[in-house]
Amino acid sequence: KAGVTQTPRYLIKTRGQQVTLSCSPISGHRSVSWYQQTPGQGLQFLFEYFSETQRNKGNFPGRFSGRQFSNSRSEMNVSTLELGDSALYLCASSLEEASGYEQYFGPGTRLTVT
């Protein structure tokens, strides 16, 4: 079974621009979560989508948004990019209770904001 895939793997953007990151979960997984990883703040939860609905949201500004499609693929969008948004963005999918809530992570998208 294919793992979680994320595109693109690397991205360079300029301050003020916006960016869209994509995540395809493992087949059959309906829950998709997004995390931001930085050296200073570590791994922080952004939001979770389940069956096209946002179910959980972390403590991030409204510039960070996401959505999930009917095939469970998810996208996250960051508008008006700031230097501090430079990070590794990780997507994870889960079968939920059936799998003991374990999440499977993709390789991440490395975003650099200049």
Place this chain on the structure above:
Amino acid sequence: AQSVTQLGSHVSVSEGALVLLRCNYSSSVPPYLFWYVQYPNQGLQLLLKYTSAATLVKGINGFEAEFKKSETSFHLTKPSAHMSDAAEYFCAVTKGAGGGNKLTFGTGTQLKVEL
């Protein structure tokens, strides 16, 4: 709210020595606990998970962890370190059961394995 604390941001061991990475949790409900490993420029790989079925959990690559409720701990161990174990390790917790899939991570422990 759930949280985890990892003691020691850097741990160094000799090849063949015992690996012990510490994690303490705080949770108002029985938690689901996980250990993940991250190699450079990669995502997170699940090592093992605790879901209340057994207090001693065996994972991949020879790692295991013991859930101790009285100590609120979930330390990760491996009897004999290998060079390939050098990576960053994260302890994580989630509430599950209607709480969705929000994982709260510790700050990570960088494991160095020396010859």
